[in-house]
Amino acid sequence: MAIEFTVDNAGIATLTINRPDRMNALDQVHYAELSRLWIEVRDNPAIRCAIITGTGDKSFCAGADIKEVLGDKIALHDLWQTQKQPLLNRGLEIWKPVIAAVNGYCLGGGMTLLLSTDIRIAATGATFAVGEVKRGIVAGMGGTQRLIRQVTHARAMEMLLTGDSIDATTAEHWGLINRVVPETDLMRTAQDFALRIAGNAPLAVRATKELALRARDMSLADGMRTEQMMNTLLQNTSSDMQEGRAAFLEKRPPRFTGA
Template sequence: MSGLRYGEYILVHRLDSGRVAELVLNRPDRMNAVSAELGASLAAATADLADDPSVGVTVITSSSERAFCVGADLKERRDYSEADRTAARPGSRAVYAGVLALPMPVIAAVAGYALGGGYEIALSCDVIVADPGATVGLPETTVGVIPGGGGTQLLPRRVGAATAAHLVFSGRRVPAAEAYDLGLVDFLAPAGQVRARALDLARTYAANSPVALRAAKRALRLGHGKDLAAGLDAEDAAWHTVALSADWAEGVAAFNDRRTPDWPGYRTAIDSRP
């Protein structure tokens, strides 16, 4: 397992011959509160992952047993002036936009607290796996702000407008079992096994064509919320990307030969890296 450090608070490990990237939030003493430094490092890490076609799936985990991430570092921001808050906003947006823009499937492994911006990091992923002891929520209104990392837009897309409105207006912290019932998280792992469960899912996804995975994600994202015709057009464009790829030819050949595919999308990407 190889690793790369981004600043003090973000680690990236490459697993399964590099096909799975594990991005670790690593500020355990502050339960991964998003300081300016952690945010900038996370944005840099996701930018690098987005530019690396050899990554099939990314999993976001935490080095803290207490929290996935508790959101913005309010102690750091306590003395911010209005000008400071305005100046910091573009960098803050970039943190969550970087996760949302990752072109490969992304899985969040949530244990402990995932609150505010921490839950928004998870919401920016495609799949959320939670420990039974996890707690999620968007409590920003209880401290005089609103979700600013995509929460007001991503949560309704998961659970519907009314449920999202209630959770944002109340600032409720939702325990894992209820979160699963509401659709706030997608899977409940056995206690203490959230990372292992997330990595199992990642390996299942990463066994498939990396070209197809990215095209499927693009079609799912572009088609969501559009009318059916626009969604089908997005799917058709993604289909053409795959149909003209070497992965398509390999997939068909492997099926007919009754063997495991050796996806050129991985091999070519790794061989072409500087």
């Protein structure tokens, strides 16, 4: 299978799309495999953080494999199969942080994948585009929904309506990615972020991600009340909270277990 998957001793899962001959584009078989692996990230208690990247230095992910996917007829009843082969960018809820290491072209479905991640590192030569309008379709899997929430209206509409690409420097300036680094530093930088996240209390990290994402659909008052309830839950039931307090008082690194 052309999606590599590893989990290291720190609890960091790395998913690598390995189809360099197809610019790391995805056909139906590889979408199904990616769905299976995202579910593994969600459900495996040993995993604390994930990194998604592509093989080589030319492409992170070019989205759907146009040659094999675009033009396929979709059965009408599948329109209501909303939980079939769930993907991160299709709405699968993964409260563990996901980091994107963008190593080249980030196009179409690759962009919608990027938009569903939490922290984004790009190599200097990375390129970003949602060019679906040039193919007669719209930017699906959240393309029209997330982009407009993550950058300004004018910039989102520029990308969505023209289909034109932007470079890594522009993407960083627009707030689409966290930082731009040389290609040789890409994975090291992503892994550094992942290690810092994985070293924190797992339940608190997941609660923080969920609260932050749900805040977009809640009033400030509702969000603050939910935040208060989550903190009370952790303080009263989580052994990691007790460990964090003990480590602070004893001036030592904490040993969190995710309990």
